[in-house]
Amino acid sequence: MQLRGFRIELGEIESALSTHPKIQESVVLVVDESGHAPQLVAWLVADQTIPVEDIRDWLGNTLPLYMIPAAFLFVDSFALTPNGKLDKAVLPKPQTRTIGSTDTYVAPSTPTEQTLTEIWQDVLSIERVGIHDSFFALGGDSIKSIPVIARARKQGLSLSLLQLFKDPDIQSLARSIDAHDSDDIETVITAAFDLISEEDRKRLPNDVVDAYPLSMLQAGILFHMQLSPESRIYHDVHSTILEVDFDADAFIKAIETTLARHPVLRTSLSLADYSTPLQLVHRSAPANFVYRDIRHMSEIEQESCIDSWLREEKDSLFAFDSAPLIRFSVHQRTDTQIEFTGAVCHVVFDGWSENSTITELWDLHFQYASGESVCPKALPGTYRDFVALERSIISDTKYRTFWKQEIEGYEPAALPRWPQEYRSTELTPVCSPQQHVSEELTHHLTALSSDLKVPLQAVLLAAHIKVISMLMGSQRVCTGMVSHSRPDIEGGEAIKGLYLNTIPMVMDLGGHTWKSLVLHIYEKEQRLFPFRQYPMGQIKKDTGQEFLFESAFGYVHFHVMEELYRTGKLRRISETRRWAPTDFPLMSVFIHDPIEDRLSITLDFDAAELSPKQIESIGEYYFKTLATLTKNPDALCSSRCLLPHNEMQTIARLNPVIEVQATQYAVQNLFDQQVARTPDTVALIEGDTTTSYRVLQEDANQLANYLIQIGVKPGGKIGICLARSTRFVTAVLAVLKAGAIYVPLDLDYPPDRLAFMSDDSETLVVLSDNLSHAHLPDGIARLILLDETSGDIAACDDTSPDITITVDHPAYIMYTSGSTGVPKGILIPHKAIVRLVINPDYVSLDATETILMLAPVSFDASTFELWGSLLNGGQLAIMTDNLSSLEQIGRAIHGHCVTTMFLTSGLFHQLADEDLQALAPLKQLLFGGEVMSVPHVGKIMQAHPDCTLIHCYGPTENTTFSSCYTVKEEDLAHQPLPIGRPINGTQMVIVGPDLHLCPIGVAGELCLGGVGLAMGYLNRPTLTAEQFIPDPFSAVPGARLYRSGDLARILPSGLIEFVGRIDHQVKIRGFRIELAEIEVELTRHAQVREAVVLARLDTPGSKRLAAYVVAEPNTTLTSEILKQFLTKTLPSYMIPLAFVVLDELPLTANGKVDRDVLPAPAWGRISAAAEFVAPSTEREKIIARLWQEVLGGEAPGVTDNFFENGGDSLSATRLISRIRRACDVELPLRVLFDTPTIREVATAVNDEDDREEFEI
Incomplete structure (x- = not known):
């Protein structure tokens, strides 16, 4: 049989009962004593001392929860009919309990308990309620609480809604009532016109019987509706196919009666005619109803007709100054089927009001159609009372203080947006179709809420908050929670109006299990409850936070319609088509269908902000989260990845099984092999001098053998303080051949920093020369000047030393900036270099390539330049001047026919602006390091369409490049450029604060793994352990991940986009x-x-x-x-x-x-007090104009310092290039560094001009 949507075999339950050692016989039947709540009941011939809980536990081992009977009755034996069958008529009548109630029944013992028990049994349609039963476990909710509270008050009990939420069982609630422990918002009752001035009242039309101001929520809704009327937000339309014996005349009478009963249905809005915007309640209003008979049409024609009608309904906005702000239409499809459509302006109606109005209309329709007399009950209040109450609450400082404290310390954050190309061209909000939660999952969620004795809403809100946490990439989140504030007076549930507020719910998920999260949320709801009516708009004003959240949660259970459908006079044939856009980027609504007793989820979203595909993914997160929290409520809510299968596949593609070829050879061994293949090929180009692979090999071998001769051992650290040069390359090779580790010491570093690097790395020897050693501090490690020891070196053997090291051996130490003020040394192994340049999948490296060595030796781009050429038989063209101008770079590229090079972002942008033709010979241009300007990329791509542009990303800790992306023409339409996918031998994952994988499109910390990882930080074991962590996603023993501190996200395309820095x-x-x-x-x-x-x-x-x-x-x-x-x-x-x-x-x-x-500096003039001297000569004026073009800011004086006013080496190259062009002189870049004022540069230009004239 079917019960609550589940297929149940009664015999299977009886079989499970018969396995219990103390049960002899059993019979299980479905009983429906109330007429609308069928339940399973078991009769047992058994030892009657068995606790019912034990029987439930026994069944729970083999049966799902929905197959466990709600009640168990003990009998001595089963009576049989004369035919030998079970005589069901003589079975004792059950005292039914609801499914999920696990407490042993305890009868009420005090007058208050007795009164409450009777009220609950009546309102909840339950035959017997015990004092330990939870109101919410029995099916209660905020709407059903209204008649409970009203009836309790009618019988003399001082009961508030807050008390019912805080003490949801009979015993606790009775104690609270008896102790007079009520602290809820009082109900306010007002009279017509109480809330407007006498002057405004005198000006009202004669047909107005009441007027009052807008609530804050109404004012906010109207603002958004008028701000973007084309979006049609808060204009709600719904349509359903119903099976009903429809009487149009009876329905019109029903509308008229409902209009007469409810003032809000006769309300219009006057926004400018009075001292304040007012709601005008008219004596009467027309029945806004359209009936159309389409029975003569075919089914296809009917669908077309109704679709057209719905489009018109969506586009036909209400005129605020004309009541009613609700309308209905019926299309008669067949004799027994209609399409019932309603449209409502959300500014006057909430969802409960709309559904209770529809229920009331159909009840009246059936009464009029059958000729019954109709006598509607008077209402106990109006929406005017709510507005009056809101005004009194706003003036109460305790509410303001509470909400300020509640959101104190929370820093608002936006939902992640997918790139524009993935979003819809639709600019209006879109409502997603309902996504149904399975009957089984619905039941498990209901059972969990029952077990925890909390409303189902608390369980669903926990799932929502977890999903928002995933989307925000944060454990601490804020979401909006829609709460109702309907008056808790008798008949309060029948009053129509906009009794809603969306309040901020700030939650920290850290350390919570699913169960504790649900309970914590419920406790927080109770704490927020007394303050729920303080308007969200006022919270924003008080806190100065216009933007608190972009997501909101709503739970609706319109059980008012349940009884309507249970009459059998009306049957829903189709799903309701619904259009209810809001101004939230994301509104997640959980709908509890009273007819099918199942859940569905609707995600309303702004298509201009969020992508339909993104919303589809978010829906999957909800379903995965709901299923996970019911399976193991005691698990940490951060213990499992909640991404759906398709996203896990995308992430898996970024983390292939790593197979790096040739990693059995260290770098120097690979170089030896290359020399054997191409001994006479040019390896190095420095100016007009070339060095073959054979000569480079012999020179490096001699130096290596010399180092070994003076005591250098494998694993020793050797500092290299040399400019970019053939000598530097030879030294690096020699150190590796000696089995040692090289430590680049940059000539541009201050002596103190070089001293620290030498001391920290415990360098045994520093290799330098007569030109470079002056940069070194006194007292540094043993210094070897290569030009002075050249004779000793030349006397050494020129064959490779017999030193064997593995690819796991460290190759070099490179120092980067440290957050504590101390640089940190990063230890890079040989295999990381091999993975970077041997058989790369991001760039072509072979003997035909000439790579320009442009990077400083202390910058790990030099690793790519150096070994990308020498381990692949290519040529390395060396730029010897650390302050190379754009012209010098261009000459080197053209002069050496450079085919491949790497540029930092700044230099890339400069060349794009100043000297596009410098890049003409290139076949491959790699670039990166900072955020790229897409227009600059476009300029180079357009100028050199045959050059492959490769955007690179990677920290030193993962050896130069971690990911690369080959730019395509279509990428130029979007910003920013992606950083691509991981290169060979690399893995990339993006994680949240709990180290779980981030969803697609969500920014998190980029973690890197694979063969390129550094061994760690030199002499910093604690920092190494913090940054290089065990890989939680890998089954490979010892696998690690480097926590880069970079924020990134995976795009729907599977590419990675850099977002910024965590620190x-x-x-x-x-x-x-x-x-x-x-x-x-x-x-x-x-x-x-x-x-x-x-x-x-x-x-x-x-x-x-x-x-x-x-x-x-x-x-x-x-x-x-x-x-x-x-x-x-x-x-x-x-x-x-x-x-x-x-x-x-x-x-x-x-x-x-x-x-x-923090204020923007006056880049143009650092010292306002300094004397300003205006340019006087033509040359000074030209240079001043070019200076201002490059740096921006105020006009410079001729004595201003270029570098003190915002200049740097990159902008210096740009300025010098422009001066050369404007003045037609060859001006060295060094001039600007040595003489950084306009007057001095102008003098240098004149001197250069005179020199050139003299030469001529």
Whole structure:
């Protein structure tokens, strides 16, 4: 048989009962004593001392919950009919209990308990209620609570809705009532016209019988409706096929009677004619009803006709100044079937009002159709009373204080948006079709709420909050919760109006099991309950938070229609077609169908903000979450991945099984093999000099053998302080051949930083030369000057040393900025380099490629440049000047026929602006490091269509590149560019704060795995353990993930998009910088009390560092003082270009530095007090104009310093390039660094001009 939608075999239940050792016989039947609540009942011949709970537990081991009887009765034996069959007539009458009630029945013992028990039994249609039964476990909800409260008060009990929610069982509730423990909102009763001024009343039309102001929610809805009338939000339309003996005349009478009974149905809105917008209640209003007989049409014609009608209904907005703001229509399909359509303006009606109105209309229809007398009951109040109550609540400071405290510390966040190309072109809100929850899952959810003695709404709200947490990528979230505020007076459920409010629900999911989350949510609902009527609009005003949440949760159970359908006079044939758009980007509505007793989910969304495909995915998250929380309520809600199968497949494609070829060979072994293949091929190009693979091999072998001769052992650290050069490449190879680890020491670093790097890495030897060693601090490790020891080196053997190391051996240590103010060394193994350049899937590397070595030796892009060429038989063209101009780069590319190179984002943008033709010979251009300007990418793509543009991403901890993306022409229409998919040997996952996979489109921390991972941070075991964690997604023993601290998301296409940094780490000119390190250094200055550093993008495409400092009292700080101080410890790219001295740092409400309100520096002039000297010569004016074009800001004076006014090395190259073009001179870039004022540069231009003339 079928029971509540489940197929049940009664014999299966009896069989399960017979296995119990103390039960001899059993009979199970379906009983429906109330006429509308059929339940399973079991009669037992058994040991009558068995507790009922034990029997339920016994059955629970083998049967689903819906097959466990609601009641168990003991009998001595079963009576039989003369035919030998069970005599059902003599079975004792059951005292039925609802399914899910597990408490042993305890009868009421006090007068209050007795009264409450009788009321519950009547309202909930249950024959027997015990004092331990939960109101919500028995099927109660907020609407059913209204008659309970009204009847209790009528019988002298002081009962409030809050009490019922706090104490949902008879015993606790009775104690609360007897203790007079009521603290709910009082009901307010007003008279007509009480809420308007006498002047406004005198001006009212004669047919107006009442008038009162709008509620705050109504005002808000009207604002959104008028702001975008084309969106048709809050214009609700629904349509259903019904089987009914329809009488049009009777239905019109029903409408007229309903209009006469309910003032809100006779209400219009006057928004500008009075001192304040008013609702006008008219004496009468027309029955807005259309009847159309379409029985003569074919079924296809009928559908077309009704579809057309529904489109008209959706487009036909109500005129606010004309009552009623509701209308109905009927299309007669057949003699017994109609299409029933309703349209309502949500500004005056909520969902319960609409459904109770429809129920009332049909009840009246049947009464009029059958000739019965009709006498509607008078209503106990009107919506005017709600408006009056709201006004009194707004003036009560306790509500304002409560809500300020409730949302204190919460930082609002937006729902994730998929890129524009995935969104609908539809600009109006769209309502998704209802998605049905299975009958079995509905039952499990109901059973869980019953077990926990909480409303079903609390369980569903827990699922909703978990889904929002997944979407926000945060454990702490805020969502809107729709609550009703219908008056809890007798007949209150019959009053029509907009008795709703959407209140903020801030929740932290950390550490919760599903069960504890549900209970915590229910407890929070109880705490919010007394304050639920404080309008959301007022909360926004009080807190100054216009934007608190973009999602809202609603639960509807319109059981008022249940009795209507149970009469058998009306039957629903089709699903209700529904259109109910709101102004929320996402409104999740859980609907409990009173007819089928099952749940469905409707996701209303703004198609201009969220994608239909995205909404489809969100629906799957809900179903996965609902199923998971019912299967194991005691599990942590963060313990399982809740992504659907299709998304898991997309993520799996980003994490293939890693197979890296040739990893059995260390880097120097692979180089040896390449030399054997192409010994006489050019390996290095430096200026006009070339070096073959054979010569490079021999030179490196001699140096390696020399190092071994002086005591260098495998695993020793060797510093290399050399400029980019053939000598540098030889030194690197030699260190590896000696089995040692190379540590690049950048010539541009301050001596203190170089000293720290040398000490921290415990370098045994530092290789340098006469030109470079002057940069090194005194007292550094053993220094070997290669030009002075060249004779000793040349005397060494030129064959490869007999040193064997594995691919797991470290190859180099590269230092990056550290958040504590101390640089951190990253240890990179050989196999990571091999994975980067051997058989790559992101770029073509072979003997035909010439790669330009442009990156600083301390920047890990040099790893790609160096080994990408030398391990594949290609040529490495070396740029020797660290301050190479755009012209020099262009000449090198053309002069050496460079085919492949890497550019940082800033340099890429400059070349796109200043010298597109410099890139003409390239076949492959890799770029990245910071956010790319898509228009600049487009310029290069258009100028060089045959050049493959490859967007790269990767931290040093995963060896240069982790992912790459080959840019396509269609990508130019979108911003930003994706960073692509992981390269060979790499895995990428995006996780939330609980280390669970993020849904598609949701930003989370990008974690990297695979062969490219560093071994860790040198001498920093704690930091290594924090950043390099065991891979929770891998079955490979020892697999690790690096937590990059980068925010990224997976796009629906399966590509990855970079979003930003979790912390305040940034990249400047390709260098990763911890802003905190600069802040630490600033605060070490004796006159600096506080400091904050930002990477500002005040000029598009130009990210610059700005420092904000608070000085100690009675001190004077200047940018020059601070810059000189930082230059002692930080490299040039970490020196802020602007310094702003503030009296204090602005703080957020949470006490954190409010970085968003820090003022933009005056990049054009750092020191307003400095004397301004205007350009006087023609050359000075030209240079000043070009300066302003490059830097922006105010017009510069001729004595202003280029770098103090926002200039950096990248903008310097741009300025010098423009000066060369405008003045037609070959001006070295060094000029601007040595003489950074307009006057000095103008002088240099004149000198160069004179020199060129003299040469001519």
